[in-house]
Amino acid sequence: MGTVEGSCSGCTRRWTSLRLAHCAKCHRSFSGAWTFDVHRHMGASDNERGYCEDPEQIPSLELRNDNVWHRRVGEHELSRQDVFHSRV
């Protein structure tokens, strides 16, 4: 259920989250602008086309059950949470 907020003319992907960023080049879906930007590489000049890096090769991204690439929660952030809990 849920309202379809977006679709792609180049593939069959549909999504319901407004924040989701779908790449029209490689047809992968990303959780937001940050994760999208991580996989996109802009060309050095206007004449040069950018390219998509395979997210499998990017340690800071992970594919979750919703078939969307999310930012991987780093060990640094996890340890910060542990500190927070220990003070409560």
Ligand SMILES: [Zn+2]
């Ligand atoms: Zn892409």
Ligand SMILES: [Zn+2]
């Ligand atoms: Zn697509």
